[in-house]
Each structure stands twice: as C-alpha cells, then as structure tokens.
Amino acid sequence: MYPRPFEYVAPKTLDEALAALDQTEGAKVISGGMSLLGLMKLRLLSPGTLIDIGRIPELDQIEDRDDHIAIGALVTHGMTASHALTTEHATALAQAASWTGDVQVRNRGTTCGSLAHADTAADQPAGAIACGAVMVARSVGGDREIAAADFFVDALTSALEPNEILVELRIPKEGGRSAYDKLGRRGGHSDYAVAGAAAWVRSDNGTVADARIGLTGVGTAPSLAAGATEAIIGSDGSAEAIAAAAERAVEGVTVLEDLYGSEEYKTHLAKVYVARALEQALALARS
C-alpha cells in the first residue's frame, strides 16, 4: 500500500527531535511504526514529516529508580513483556504487552507508542492505568507528568500535545500485585481486546487496602473503572466482593458497540474481565 509523500528525519538526540517536532508543521513522531504506518498506507493519515526517534540512544531501557521503574520510549512490547522489573512491579502491563499483536509486532512496536496511539482497544493502556503509571511528556518547554488515568482522552487521542514526546513511563513501586485478562478479537488472548481489564490490588491483613482497575475495549477510551475500584477497596476480596465490584465495571463508561460486540455483550464482558483480573491479582497477592 502506498502512503502520500512525506519528509523523513532521524535525529540523533532527543533535543533535536523535540526541536524538529516543535518547528515542523504536521510532523509526527514515529517509533515502532506498527500503527502509524498502517494508517499512512491506507492514506487515513498523511503527516508531512516523520520524526523517527528510533536512533536516539538510551531510550530503550527499563530502569530501576528506587521508588519507581521507568520504561523508556523505545522499549518494545517484547521487552516490557519479559523484563524482570516489569514482570515484578507491573505484572498487568507485562501481561498486556505479551498479548499485544504477534512476535513481529512485539519486536518492533513500543509500549510508549501503544500508549501514545491511544487505541480504544489496545491492551497496555489498561495495564498502565491499573499499575498507576505516570507518563512523562517532554517538549522544548520542559517536562509534564500525566497520570495514566487522565492520559486517554478519546479514540486515538491522548493528552499529549502535538509538540510533546512521551519519553518515559514511570510505574511506582507500591507493593501489591496486578493482573490483566482479556478476550481478544481473534478469540482467546490474541489480537486487540474486545474487552479487557487490568487490576492492581494491595492487601492488608485480609482486606483490600488499595486497588485500581483499568478497562479497555469497551468505551471511547481506556479508562479507570472507578466504580469497581471503589467497590473492591476495603472489601475482603472474596468471591462475593469481586462479583459486587464487577457489577460496577462500566459505571461512568459510555459503552460502544463495534464489529466485535453489542453494547450489551461488551458490558457483560467488562464485568467478566474485571472479575477475572481481580481474581488473578488477588490470588497473586495471596500467594
């Protein structure tokens, strides 16, 4: 397939990239290209300039920084899925990354790219929300921190400004455990989520002391399942408590019908996957 003509620049430093992004009308960042190039080939998107951040050193690291871990802009889905720091401190995100596309996609696509792309049915946004991630958006004017729960604004729309690059994702080390589960469009866990949920829980003496539940696939954007989160906090994490929380899965969410499910079905699935993610996270927390 054949995109419209475009300019291509590949800066060697982040500062050069930020300056280019700031100064070039209609420019877009490209990292793994897994989503962007498809849209360009279908001519649904035709940026005048691509700024390839792929050659900027040091963005491809996952770092341990005392109270949080940091996932750089060029960390691939594959690396997020398998790195010891993510599997320990952001299990839900790692699980979501492991079910993102196929091996080829996971070797090229980036976690930050998936978040910046903000597809309504992408996996990792749910994990980022549940894990309490903070997005670091950088522009020529400096850094801005955005909570994951505030980052996904609408379909294919994040809170990033056109001149900002998502340089890293920070996940706090808060203890507790997390899990992600979904129904993929292809069935099982493969392909984008028809519905998916990630849950993070911290238990204290048999009580759920804190929790966050991220939801994807069902609404206009991945979001915090606020009602379910509220319901599970302070509960005993029993099957009844999980069921009660799951009932509130789509509270405040505008559920959208698409090719993969009616509003009714998606609402049902949201409940099923909130329950399954909670069960798995609580089981991990107990073990």
Next chain:
Amino acid sequence: MTSTISPTTTTSALGGVVHRKEDPALIQGHGKYTDDIKFTGEVAAAFTRSPFAHATINSIDTDAARAMPGVHAVYTIEDVRHLGTLLAQVPVGALRPLLADGVVKHVGEAVAMVVADNRYLAQDAADAVSVDYDPLEAVIDLKDALSDRVKVHDSLDSNLLISWVGPFGAEPEDQQKVKADIDAAKEGDDVVTVSQEMLNQRLIPVAIEPRAVVADYNPGYGSMTVFSSSQIPHALAGAIGKTLGLLSNQVRVVAPEVGGGFGAKLNVYSDEILVSWASMQLGHPVRWTETRREAAHSTVQGRGWVATATIVGTKDGEILGYQLEGIADMGAYTQNFTVAIPFLGLFVGSGQYKMPTWWKIDCVTTHTNTTDAYRGAGRPEAAYYLERIIDMYAREIGMDPAEVRKKNYIPNDQFPGAVSPVGFAMDTGDYGTNLDALIATSDYAGLRAEQKKAREEGRYLGIGLSSYVEVCGFAPAGLAELGFSWSTYGLPAAFSGSGLVRVNPDGTATVQIGTGPSGQGHETTWAQIVSDRLAIPVEHVKVRHGDTGDSPMGIGTFGSRSAAVDGSATYEASQRVRAKAAKMAAHLLEASEEDVVFANGGAHVAGSPDSSVTWAQIAEIAYMPHKLPEGMEGGLEASVVFNPSNATWPFGAHLAVVEVDAETGNVDLLRYITVDDCGNVINPMIVDGQVHGGIAQGVGQALFEEALYDETGNLLTGTLIDYPLPTAADLPTFELSRTVTPTDINPMGVKGIGEAGTIGSAQTVVNAVVDALAPLGVKHVDMPLRPRRVWQAIQEAKG
C-alpha cells in the same frame, strides 16, 4: 490404510514421501513472483475506485491527475469501451465493463486508470481524479435482491440470474414430484421433520501473494508478454488476445511462482486486460499489483449463501428426504465461473447419502463485489447445509450422529458408478469403512466419555463430526457443452488434461505442463509420476509450468484437478516415451523389447540386471539417429491429451473437539482429526499439506472470517485488521489419516485433495460447538462463530 509423515528422502515410486523440490528456492527467497520480474522502462498503474455501491457517474474530471508530474495517461470507459466488456466463461448475468460505464455497481469498482512513472505517483494521481456521483439505493440483502425491489442492472429482467435445481437433468415436473413426495413424507406417522435457515457467509480469499500483473507489448515483434499471478495462464492469454485483437500465439502469459490462489486467481480480471492494452498504447511495460484493500474490494469473493435445509426422517434414523432451498450471492458482475459455482454445489447436493433430495439455489445479483470460486467453490456450502441438518436431525431423534450417517450412506454395492440422488454418476466410494476408521482413530467412545465428565464439571466440551463427498477434476470433455471450457476466451478447449514429457540428450527428463502450481507442489508430484514410469531419479526430472509460450494447452490449477487430469496425461505421455525407449534399449542390449525393464536410472534385461544401459546411453542414440536401427525414429518425447470419462469423487470424515467458555462465548478448538480418501496417493506429505491448508480455511470460515457489508454496500471488513485469518497459532496439530479407495477412471487411481479439507471442516467445527452447547439448549449458531455470536446464541437459548 492410514499413513504418517516420515522424513525419508527421495524415493521415485508413487506413494513415497519426496521432499518438495520447489522449497529450497522458495524458502531461501530465490523464488520469482510476478512482482520480482522487472522490465526496463516499466511504468505503474493505479485505479480510482468507487466509494459507492450504486451511483450514477455525472462526470469524471481527470485534468488535475493528468497535469501531475510523472503521469503518462488517465483512462476512463470512453477510452476502452470499444474493447467490449470483460469476458466471462459462463456469461449469464451482466458482464463487467472494463471501467465503470455511467453507473457504479459496487464499492471498489474501478472508475479510472492512471499510469505513471511509479506506483506512488500513480496512486496520488488516482486520488486526484475527481468523480461526481449521484448515489442511488443499493441492494445488498439476498432476499431483498430476489424481490427485485431494486434492480442491480437495468439491462436484465430480474436480479435472479439462474436457478440450479436438482435432481439435475430431470424434467421440471419430475423435479417437482421429488419435492412433492418429500413434502408428503413430512405428513407421515412417526416421522420427524427438522428445518433450519442457515447463513454460509461471504468470504474474502486472501492469498499471501496479492494479485499482480505486468504486461510488455513489443510492437516490432507484434508480441505481448504478460506475467500474472494467475491460476489460468492459457485462458488469460486467450482473453487478452481476443479483446485486443491479437492471435493467441502472439500473447505469451507466464504465471511464475504464484503465492496462493484458492480460486480467486481462477479468473480473468479487467486490470489484466487494461494493463496489457495500456502497454500497447504507451509503448512501455505496465505493471499493477493490488493492495490488500483492493484485493478485498475487487478480487472475487466466495460463498455468500442463505438457505433453508430440511430433513424428514423416521425416529430410528432413516432419512426419507432432504430439501435445500436458498439464495446465493453473485455480486454485481458475472466473471469467470460466477453463476456456475452453486452448480458445483449441486453435484454433491445429496452428499454420500441415498435419500431422495430436492435442491434449489437461486443465483441473485447484488451491489457487491463479484463472487466466484473460493477453495471448494459451492461444495463446502452444499456439504455445510447437509451435514449441519443431519446433526440437528440426529439430536432431535436422540441418535448418535455417526450412526445416523452410516445408516444413510449409499451402499458399497452401488460402486463403481453409483448415481447420486441429485443425478450424478460417481466413480468409487466406500463411506462406511471411512467413517469407521474415523471412529476408531479418534477413539470416539473415549471422547464421548471425556465429554460426559467435562459436563459434570460444568465445562462445555463438544464433539462434532461430518462426512463429505467431493467432486473434482471436472470431466469429461463433454461438460464443455455446459460451459466448462475456455471457448468464450477465444480458445475452444475443454477441461481435459495435457502433459509433455521429454527425455533430454543427457538422460534427464523435462516435463512441460500447461497448468502451474500456486503452492500445490506440481514440480515434485509430476517428477514422481515421470520417475515412476521411467525410473529416472526425481532429481533429474525438471517440471516446467505455467508458461503459455512453451507448454501444451493447459486448463489451469483449480477444482482439485491437476493430478487426476493433467497428472494422468503426464503419466500416459511417460508411458509412450517408455515404449519408444524400450525399443532403443532393446537394440543396445541386443535383447527383445518385451524383456526390457526400467529401473535405477536406466534399463536392463529382465532377470539379468548386469546387462544394463543408462538413460544417457539410450538418449544418446535417440538424439544421434544414425546410431538407431533402420527405420526407427529419433527423439524421445511425447505429448498426450487425457480426457477422463468422469470427474473423481473423493470423500472423507472429519472430527473436531472444542471447548466453549459459556461466559464469554469464546471457542477453543482442541483437536482436529480426519480420515480423508483421495484414492491412491502420489506423495503423502504433499497430500497432508493440502489437507492442512484446507482445514485451516474451513476453520477460518467457521470461527473467524466474514466479508460483512453494511446495508449501503460498504465492506466493513476490508482490511486484515477486521478480517482475521486463522494462523498456525490459532490451530491445533491436525491428526490426519487416510483410507484408500482408488478411482477407476484414471491410470494412477488418484482423485483430488486440494479442496477436501475445506469441504469437510466448517460444519465439523460448528457441529462441535453446537454439541458443546446442547445442554444449554443451543440448536444452531451461524458462522463465523465469533464469541459475540456464540454468547448471543446462549442468551437466546436461555430465553
């Protein structure tokens, strides 16, 4: 009779596993596909396509496109109307104009063609062609189309193009009597009638290699050279010649490596004609390669039936009659086989069963892309309805579905030559033995016990089975009277087989066939056939294919016909070469011709293997005729046209085990077990490979794929994001085995296997899912069994 793959190397005998000769080149990236073959000075075409399913074209403004740098030409129907329409093999319905003529009839119809220096510029210019449309109401739904509320073509009396009614060949009043008798049986005492409307959804055939074509006209030689990713190079050469006023031998069409076809490349396309014509106009070679989105919108699609299947039978499993009545979607324009596809379904309308059958499929035109052959072509649809309704009947009377099937099979004493209830004479069959083999190899009783246990644990495990009979290798040549020939393409050639075998002066052999593989392994299978007859090692047999410039007339690779029809021609040609070589060997060995035995790369005298000559020694005298005895003709080659007396009728039985997550509707395919019967097997590994691919495509239909149009005719699943294909990761390891019932209509006793896997599998999976959900009261779910549909069916059954 079962077989397993063992990785042995070369054995020249028929029936041996020979590793595919073509694979080393393909795997290492040395294979040359159409897009790899470059001409000096070539330019690229792109098409402006309709965004509407039905609209009047008020005007087409090409000025902006023409003014763009690098653009050579922009063509509309005004430039090409004089060439006539696209030709079709069975021209019933409206033929496709080469570019839209005043009205567009489906989304994606080509309205203008741009030729530019490269494909990017061509696409930019195609986007710059401005078309003023007046949208009209489109008719997409099949029942709506049949009502003629909105007509697709003013030139036609009705959207109904043709009805295929069985028993085939019977007088209309006799057909009506069959129907009436079955209707009367429904009124009998102690009978059960089961009826279900079912959708056999439209599919998009997705070959890994998209369609591609490049044409180079040389005005000095007056010759047209075309490379195209086609299953039918000869038909294409004929059509190009006939449309552009060239003789067929001025046109050379080469189908080089072809990366999958599945019937979608069994078509002559307007882009192939237009690119060839443009090369004559512009004095440049012109290339076009489709994008995936174009493939979904302008390469033919398959299936697309809605029909009601009805069975009436006794409570102890004797089927008294079967009726199928429904509608098949032809799309907007008739192309190669289009209206004949449901007819191929009628051939197997009564399956391998003996009950009276009445069958009627109405072929209607709609404002959608054309449908045509897709792996199985009519036969998967026919098998689906029959094998689904048999399962529903078995459940209704509380009898095991395997038992019901066995009870109603055509008995062995009718073979060879059994005439099916829909009116076709079949070659050989032994259905009971085949199903018994499946029951045994799958440990059916054990599976049922496992299912019982799973149900007690609240799990939804399902077991589905299906048997099928296929018809393939369509013959005899007399079928040409029904349209089975390339006559409309200017080549009056019936569907017979051809093969040319030559032993070269160095003792190697070359085979030239008019058909070419699109993944089926002809280079290996044909080498085995020749090697078996001549005892020349497989490594020394080169198979040349798919080039109309240097091969005998070839029909094409489709309808699982190559081995049975063209392979038989090659077998017979080898026999002739062998007979001639035997004379020469006898001369060299100073023995009598009758005592010459061919083995181990040469010939020897029976009983004394030391008295031998090599093929090189035989060839030497063949090509140095002064060394031949007086009166013996030189050369060592033969070309044969083989006209089988019938098609072949392979069959088999499939079984699937699934588990359904009743909470989400997700289906997990756990096991897939088959016992196919394609007669004698030339290369078991290649046969297994064909079954693998066939099952994958049947499972794809059952679980994943659907060409879904909205009511205005937009294809909602036109990219591979929304049109999921099964991958290896979605499929279990297939457990394959075989029974062997040779055909009596060709010398090798081989039937076809290319489509069998697809014909047997979709209903097997659906039967398994419905079986899993039977405790919840689910009786039927339409394909594809996406989780949302399965979940919906569960909700509806719960009430």
